[in-house]
Amino acid sequence: MTKWLSPDEQRSWRAFIAAWTLLNHQLNTDLQIQHGLTIADYEILVRLSETEGRRMRMSELAEATLASRSRLSHQVGRMETAGLLAREECTEDRRGSFAVLTDAGWQALVAAAPTHVTGVRANLVDVLSKSEFKALGEACQKVAASINLESS
Amino acid sequence: MTKWLSPDEQRSWRAFIAAWTLLNHQLNTDLQIQHGLTIADYEILVRLSETEGRRMRMSELAEATLASRSRLSHQVGRMETAGLLAREECTEDRRGSFAVLTDAGWQALVAAAPTHVTGVRANLVDVLSKSEFKALGEACQKVAASINLESS
DNA sequence: TAAAATTAGTTGAATTTGGTACTTCTATCT
DNA sequence: AGATAGAAGTACCAAATTCAACTAATTTTA
Numbered sequence: 001m002t003k004w005l006s007p008d009e010q011r012s013w014r015a016f017i018a019a020w021t022l023l024n025h026q027l028n029t030d031l032q033i034q035h036g037l038t039i040a041d042y043e044i045l046v047r048l049s050e051t052e053g054r055r056m057r058m059s060e061l062a063e064a065t066l067a068s069r070s071r072l073s074h075q076v077g078r079m080e081t082a083g084l085l086a087r088e089e090c091t092e093d094r095r096g097s098f099a100v101l102t103d104a105g106w107q108a109l110v111a112a113a114p115t116h117v118t119g120v121r122a123n124l125v126d127v128l129s130k131s132e133f134k135a136l137g138e139a140c141q142k143v144a145a146s147i148n149l150e151s152s
Numbered sequence: 153m154t155k156w157l158s159p160d161e162q163r164s165w166r167a168f169i170a171a172w173t174l175l176n177h178q179l180n181t182d183l184q185i186q187h188g189l190t191i192a193d194y195e196i197l198v199r200l201s202e203t204e205g206r207r208m209r210m211s212e213l214a215e216a217t218l219a220s221r222s223r224l225s226h227q228v229g230r231m232e233t234a235g236l237l238a239r240e241e242c243t244e245d246r247r248g249s250f251a252v253l254t255d256a257g258w259q260a261l262v263a264a265a266p267t268h269v270t271g272v273r274a275n276l277v278d279v280l281s282k283s284e285f286k287a288l289g290e291a292c293q294k295v296a297a298s299i300n301l302e303s304s
Numbered sequence: 305t306a307a308a309a310t311t312a313g314t315t316g317a318a319t320t321t322g323g324t325a326c327t328t329c330t331a332t333c334t
Numbered sequence: 335a336g337a338t339a340g341a342a343g344t345a346c347c348a349a350a351t352t353c354a355a356c357t358a359a360t361t362t363t364a
Contacts (some may be wrong), residue, residue, distance in 0.1 A: 002265070002266040002269055002270060003269070003273065004269055005269060005272065005277070006274075006357075008286075008289075009277060009285070011289060011293075012265065012285060012286065012288060012289025012290075012292070012293075013272060013276070013277075013289070015248065015287065015290075015292035015296055016172070016216075016276075016292045017296065018218065018290065018296035019291075019292035019295040019299075020168070020172040020271040020292075022295075022296055022299040022300065023217045023299060024298055025218075025247070025253065026303075038320095040320095041234075051293060057342085058342070058343065058344095059341085059342065059343080061188045062274075064169060066169075066173045066174065067321095068322065068323085069342080069344085070321080070322060070323070070324090070343095070344085070345090071320085071321060071322070071347095072343095073343065073344055073345085074320070074321075074322095074344095075205075075320090075321095077344090078320090080321095081287065082267075089351070090342095091341075092284070093307045093330075093341090094251060094327075094328080094329060094330085095327095095328060095330070095341070095342045095343070096228060096329090096342055097342080097344095098224040107261050113154070115155040116156055117155075117156055118154060118158060120157065120165060121157075123295065123299055124165065124168075124295055124303075124306085125157070125161060125165075127294050127295050128295070128296045132287070132290070132291045133161070133164060133291070134160075134164065135159075135287040135288070135290060135291065135296055136164060136287070136292070137163060137164025137165070137167050137168065138164075138172065138284070139171075139279070139280055139284045139285070139287065139288040140164070140167035140168045140171035140288070141163075141170075141171075142165040142284070143171040143172055143174075143275065143276055143279050143280070143352070144167055144170035144171045145169075146279045147174040147175060147178055147275055148174065150171060150275075151178075152243055177305065190350090191364095194351090208312060209310090209312080210310085210312070210314095219351095220352075220353095221312080221313065221314085222313090222314080222315085222351080222352070222353075222354095223350085223351060223352075224313095225313065225314055225315080226314090226315090226336085226350075226351075227350085227351095228315090230349090242312095244359085245311090245312075245359075245360075246359060246360090247311070247312040247358060247359045247360070248311095248312055248313075248359090249312080249313070249314095265360090288322065305364100306360100306363105306364095307362100307363090307364090308362080308363080308364095309360100309361080309362070309363090310359100310360080310361070310362085311358100311359085311360070311361085312357100312358085312359080312360095313356105313357090313358090313359105314355105314357080314358105315354100315355085315356075315357095316353105316354095316355090316356100317352105317353090317354095317355105318351105318352085318354105319350105319351080319352070319353090320336090320349105320350080320352085321335105321346085321348100321349080321350070321351085322336090322347100322348085322349075322350090322353070323346100323347090323349100324345100324346090324347090324348105325344105325345090325346085325359080326343100326344085326345080326346095327341105327342100327343090327344085327345100327349105328341100328342085328344105329341085329342080329343105330339100330340080330341075330342095331337080331338100331339080331340075331341090332337100332339070332340090333336105333337085333338080333339090333348080334336095334338105
């Protein structure tokens with residue numbers, strides 16, 4: 001027998017959906033309008049910028065950004081066309097390839113980062129008290145970790 | 153000058169993204185495999201089922217599900233083709249139209265609801281303590297409310 | 305009341321995404 | 335070594351989403 005959600009649980013669940021959807025949409029349009037980037041683009045730029053040599057294997061990058069391999073492949077292709085990224089083949093494992101940040105990609109990230117971070121603060125971090133935000137983060141870590149465990 | 157995110161804030165923010173992305177993906181594939189529905193389908197069925205006469209104006213429905221008008225229009229079109237919904241014209245405002253739940257749509261919802269709710273419990277509600285989940289909900293309500301205010 | 309502005313909703317083309325099959329290379333097993 | 339299984343990526347195709355333009359009805363305003 002299914003145990004249904006109580007009205008309170010229902011409300012919390014819908015709030016979660018709404019918060020994510022609205023926030024994502026907001027941040028995305030900010031980036032899009034001001035810098036011509038999507039959030040997906042931005043996250044890839046960020047991940048690459050954090051690594052040694054500003055490069056990552058495709059599958060690492062897919063995992064880091066929670067994207068399917070297929071999607072990442074398309075995405076990197078587009079960003080390559082846009083000049084933000086380059087592909088490099090991997091010599092140790094000749095099946096593999098790297099996505100590498102170009103100078104233009106780095107510039108784009110540097111330009112876009114303030115917009116993005118400001119948006120995250122204005123619409124998420126600063127809307128909550130320190131402890132509320134911390135609680136949100138901890139709950140989300142549990143949820144994400146639990147789903148990850150399950151699927152492995 | 154941009155105030156960057158601290159490592160802790162960064163972690164919380166990424167956890168939020170991860171939790172939502174993984175959860176959504178999980179719930180979506182469950183529904184898809186077991187009932188041939190997407191989450192978007194499901195949410196529309198739910199919203200309609202909650203109203204008097206199981207019908208809603210397109211724009212109400214778009215707002216409730218946080219979808220663009222265009223997207224909703226396509227979506228309803230697909231669901232109409234699938235027999236889950238019907239469109240009815242609105243006599244008070246002849247520009248408008250209603251999306252109405254069909255019997256088949258209702259049946260589909262009844263069949264899918266246990267799958268969905270079980271998934272939400274297993275991957276979200278039951279992973280957290282009561283107070284953690286409550287805190288998550290409240291934080292999200294604040295965030296969603298704040299973004300909604302801004303845009304009006 | 306005629307014209308202009310707004311609102312509801314749809315449409316079609318272009319973009320993005322997701323699933324799966326495939327190619328190529330690496331690792332394992334006997 | 336040869337055969338087989340598995341992994342990395344891409345390519346292709348179908349489905350979903352966005353964007354902009356459009357129709358039609360309503361509301362505003364002058």
